[in-house]
Amino acid sequence: MNTLLLSLILTTMSYEMPKLPYETNGLEPVISQQTIEFHYGKHLQTYVTNLNNLVPGTEFEGKSLEAIVASAPDGAIFNNAGQVLNHTLYFLQFSGKPKSHEPSGKLAESINKEWGSFENFKKEFAAAAVGLFGSGWVWLSADKSGKLHITKEANGSNPVRAGFKPLLGFDVWEHAYYLDYQNRRADHIAALWSIIDWDVVSKRVD
Numbered sequence: 462m463n464t465l466l467l468s469l470i471l472t473t474m475s476y477e478m479p480k481l482p483y484e485t486n487g488l489e490p491v492i493s494q495q496t497i498e499f500h501y502g503k504h505l506q507t508y509v510t511n512l513n514n515l516v517p518g519t520e521f522e523g524k525s526l527e528a529i530v531a532s533a534p535d536g537a538i539f540n541n542a543g544q545v546l547n548h549t550l551y552f553l554q555f556s557g558k559p560k561s562h563e564p565s566g567k568l569a570e571s572i573n574k575e576w577g578s579f580e581n582f583k584k585e586f587a588a589a590a591v592g593l594f595g596s597g598w599v600w601l602s603a604d605k606s607g608k609l610h611i612t613k614e615a616n617g618s619n620p621v622r623a624g625f626k627p628l629l630g631f632d633v634w635e636h637a638y639y640l641d642y643q644n645r646r647a648d649h650i651a652a653l654w655s656i657i658d659w660d661v662v663s664k665r666v667d
């Protein structure tokens with residue numbers, strides 16, 4: 462490859478849409494094709510486009526999403542980077558046909574240590590998601606010592622802001638469920654467990 466082409470590619474390098482590991486109707490009936498088309502195709506695309514418009518010429522140019530979300534001041538770059546990071550982790554954590562409906566290995570052990578059982582963890586996580594006021598996210602994350610946490614994140618924030626590693630996130634913005642569940646956020650949260658790909662989530666621990 463010639464150097465001019467290489468430098469063109471580098472200067473136009475940008476934040477990208479994650480490739481969905483399923484068809485847009487692959488998560489039905491838990492998440493409808495219409496919701497995926499709006500949530501992934503419109504909402505996430507807008508965050509990606511906004512971020513690519515905002516970052517050039519700033520101190521964040523060339524930085525990873527995680528680095529931006531960890532360090533950017535509150536504002537448009539932080540909000541859009543947070544939502545690109547959040548939704549990338551979110552859309553990649555699902556499968557229409559997960560091999561296992563439970564975590565395994567180190568993650569399973571850590572969940573049992575922190576919450577006693579997987580069932581109890583799900584109860585605590587769902588309660589946080591149902592109880593979050595307004596728009597935001599609930600995350601399972603690991604701190605530097607490996608201890609797990611359930612956190613409520615307002616708007617587009619993410620546990621990387623606190624130095625934690627995000628493992629599993631539920632989006633409780635209304636755009637995530639309103640077409641399918643209207644005001645029934647608790648029903649949406651309860652249904653999500655059946656499409657979590659625990660192989661993907663368990664691998665994020667390492």
Ligand code: MN
Pocket residue numbers: 500504548632634636637
């Ligand atoms: Mn969303």
